[in-house]
Amino acid sequence: MSAQYPPRRADFPSDFRWGVSTSSFQIEGAGQEDGRGESIWDRFCTEPGRIRDGSNGLVACDHYHRWPQDLDLAQSLGVNAYRFSIAWPRILPQGRGQVNPKGLEFYDRLVDGMLARGLQPWATLYHWDLPQALQEHGGWKNRETVAAYLEYTDVITRRLGDRVKHWITHNEPWCSCIMGYYEGVHAPGETNLAGALQANHHVLLSHGHAIAVIRANSAGAEVGITLSLHPIAAASTSAEDCAAQVRHDGVRNRWFLDPLHGRGYPADTLALFGADAPQVQDGDMQAIATPTDFLGVNYYFPEEVRHCETGGPARSALTHKDGVERTAFGWEVSPQGMVDLLTRVHRDYAPARMVLTENGSTYEDVLRPDGTVADAERKSYLQRHLASLQSAMKLGVPVQGYFAWSLLDNFEWAEGYLRRFGLAYVDYATQSRILKDSGRWYSQFLRP
Numbered sequence: 001m002s003a004q005y006p007p008r009r010a011d012f013p014s015d016f017r018w019g020v021s022t023s024s025f026q027i028e029g030a031g032q033e034d035g036r037g038e039s040i041w042d043r044f045c046t047e048p049g050r051i052r053d054g055s056n057g058l059v060a061c062d063h064y065h066r067w068p069q070d071l072d073l074a075q076s077l078g079v080n081a082y083r084f085s086i087a088w089p090r091i092l093p094q095g096r097g098q099v100n101p102k103g104l105e106f107y108d109r110l111v112d113g114m115l116a117r118g119l120q121p122w123a124t125l126y127h128w129d130l131p132q133a134l135q136e137h138g139g140w141k142n143r144e145t146v147a148a149y150l151e152y153t154d155v156i157t158r159r160l161g162d163r164v165k166h167w168i169t170h171n172e173p174w175c176s177c178i179m180g181y182y183e184g185v186h187a188p189g190e191t192n193l194a195g196a197l198q199a200n201h202h203v204l205l206s207h208g209h210a211i212a213v214i215r216a217n218s219a220g221a222e223v224g225i226t227l228s229l230h231p232i233a234a235a236s237t238s239a240e241d242c243a244a245q246v247r248h249d250g251v252r253n254r255w256f257l258d259p260l261h262g263r264g265y266p267a268d269t270l271a272l273f274g275a276d277a278p279q280v281q282d283g284d285m286q287a288i289a290t291p292t293d294f295l296g297v298n299y300y301f302p303e304e305v306r307h308c309e310t311g312g313p314a315r316s317a318l319t320h321k322d323g324v325e326r327t328a329f330g331w332e333v334s335p336q337g338m339v340d341l342l343t344r345v346h347r348d349y350a351p352a353r354m355v356l357t358e359n360g361s362t363y364e365d366v367l368r369p370d371g372t373v374a375d376a377e378r379k380s381y382l383q384r385h386l387a388s389l390q391s392a393m394k395l396g397v398p399v400q401g402y403f404a405w406s407l408l409d410n411f412e413w414a415e416g417y418l419r420r421f422g423l424a425y426v427d428y429a430t431q432s433r434i435l436k437d438s439g440r441w442y443s444q445f446l447r448p
């Protein structure tokens with residue numbers, strides 16, 4: 001079923017949520033201001049060699065001070081929703097216990113600023129900035145961190161729950177747990193599979209238990225979790241590669257989707273993890289499967305794998321396909337992958353609704369002397385992915401909203417400031433924001 005190209009807003013439902021997405025550590029800065037505690041990312045950035053350009057998030061986009069102009073920018077695009085995340089160490093600098101009033105006041109102002117501009121707030125509770133104080137006790141590997149997260153959730157949803165009605169418990173547990181505790185490329189930089197899987201179990205558990213807390217404090221709220229998912233293909237039709245595809249899909253996708261949808265951890269993937277599998281207590285799997293209102297999906301690229309005996313627990317290796325279009329990160333550009341992913345999740349899990357909570361691309365943007373950024377590739381990426389979204393919806397996938405990653409260029413984790421994902425270019429020397437051509441197009445698309 002073909003979609004309109006270029007896509008038109010009018011072809012989407014009138015109540016569709018159009019947004020831009022950001023996260024606290026990547027944009028806020030003010031790392032040591034107004035009582036904010038240290039996060040694992042602050043600490044990680046101090047460790048030599050962790051961040052490609054040696055940078056940190058202490059200033060980032062200075063959004064902590066410039067949020068009014070950033071919300072003005074979002075409003076000028078014509079979006080009706082704004083996804084942001086809350087910095088746990090700004091609210092509870094030690095992770096639990098003493099609440100920092102200035103942190104609460106900042107998010108009060110920010111949320112009020114969104115509402116004043118007609119932007120529906122979509123708040124992510126955890127986008128990776130764990131208080132360092134909790135990491136001293138094992139971070140997410142420690143089951144006590146679940147209790148700390150619930151305390152934090154209670155504090156922030158009590159405060160904002162009257163105005164924020166869309167909550168995302170976690171962003172991309174794959175990244176916070178597997179990349180952080182197993183691959184060692186994200187904070188806290190550990191490399192132990194059993195630890196990573198235990199951390200991941202606790203993250204999912206904290207999600208499940210947080211749902212009741214959020215519902216109690218935020219009447220009528222919609223709650224979900226955001227996963228980074230990938231369509232996975234086999235490099236060939238050989239039985240070996242096809243088996244590797246199933247294993248890789250188990251580790252990358254089903255490991256998260258199955259328990260959230262009441263199926264427990266997938267048996268084949270548990271077998272692959274063997275003794276490294278997480279310790280699960282009675283009632284955990286029921287808690288993880290607590291019904292939500294939507295599933296947040298972050299889609300960036302598909303993966304293709306081949307059998308590889310030394311390729312980790314899934315015994316798979318990613319292939320590098322020749323001749324495919326890629327972003328500057330090397331990620332394959334595949335709008336069709338979005339259709340494949342959404343239809344697959346709909347077919348296999350049928351969540352009530354899905355929301356594209358992130359989708360975007362990085363290119364070598366250049367600020368030209370005339371003050372413009374001609375990012376034709378990002379514009380095309382956006383157009384083609386919106387057309388794919390429309391195709392998926394025509395095929396019956398219930399999608400409620402789309403959030404472009406990201407409003408601004410920002411701190412791209414281990415890549416520092418080397419990767420620009422924004423619809424607006426940030427000149428870090430002056431902190432000026434310059435709308436790129438892709439942002440201009442998004443705003444034309446959104447204009448009624």
Ligand code: IFM
Nearest residue numbers: 023172298358405412421
């Ligand atoms: O910048 C990240 C974001 O924090 C989580 N999802 C992927 C984005 C691009 O890498």
